[in-house]
Amino acid sequence: MHIYTLLTQLLWEQLSLHIQAHFLWDFPNHEAPMTIPEQKTNWNKNWKNEKIGFHQAQTSPSLLQYAHILDEERTILVPLCGKTLDMHFLHQRNHCVIGVELIPKAIDDFFQEWGVVPTKKKDRFWYEQITIINQNIFAIQPPTIPTIDGIFDRAALVALPTHIRAQYARHLLTLLKDEGTLLLITYDLPRSQEKGPPFAVRQNDVPKLFARASSVELLKEIHKTPKEEPSLSSRGVAWSKEHVWLIRK
16 A cells, blocks of 8 residues: 555544645755754753743643634644643644744653654654644745644744844745734843843834734733743843734735
8 A cells, every 4th residue: 555545544543634635745855044053052952951941831821812813723833832832722722733843852842741652754743633843943834834824923933033033034924824813922121131032022123024914913012020920030130021913914
């Protein structure tokens, strides 16, 4: 029996027809248009030493509040996903979830903590309707993945230094289908205390970064102090502002 027939039968038991139709494709070995070697070295070290303060032990409160915005979007991309529980939440809302993560340990931890053994093919790991691709986000190109209906970015843009952000924003819009939805969370910090990651993203920078989108709307601003967010105190940060954005291509 042809190998793709066997794979299709396997995926049929686990995934929806939507995912089957696309995830049998092989990912070519693209040379990334931009690599992030310094970030990869630091991120590998942080995961190895369990210095993952960016990881939240619960679903993002902002995602809980605004998840309905993504309800009409079938396939959701979560860039730089780590082992975020947000992927479980989106899966439970009947989305097909595609995470992209550069660090193998983060992927291993995600499935181990879920208590499942994923199916693996090359750089893809999947179980049910959650797939994580072990790749540099810039190496992911539209021909190699299903149509991306929506994107949820809680900790990706803020993990990237300033000189990468413009290309990253353009890349997200390239991956997103026409009229697709991006739910984005950014953070602002005092200028004198903004050593990252997470890196501060100024409120007026987001419309510029996503100038090619059809609309960029600020949904909410949440002001936090060390009393409300203890991690700010340990980082020596006086306050932070969380901004929740709705961006439509």
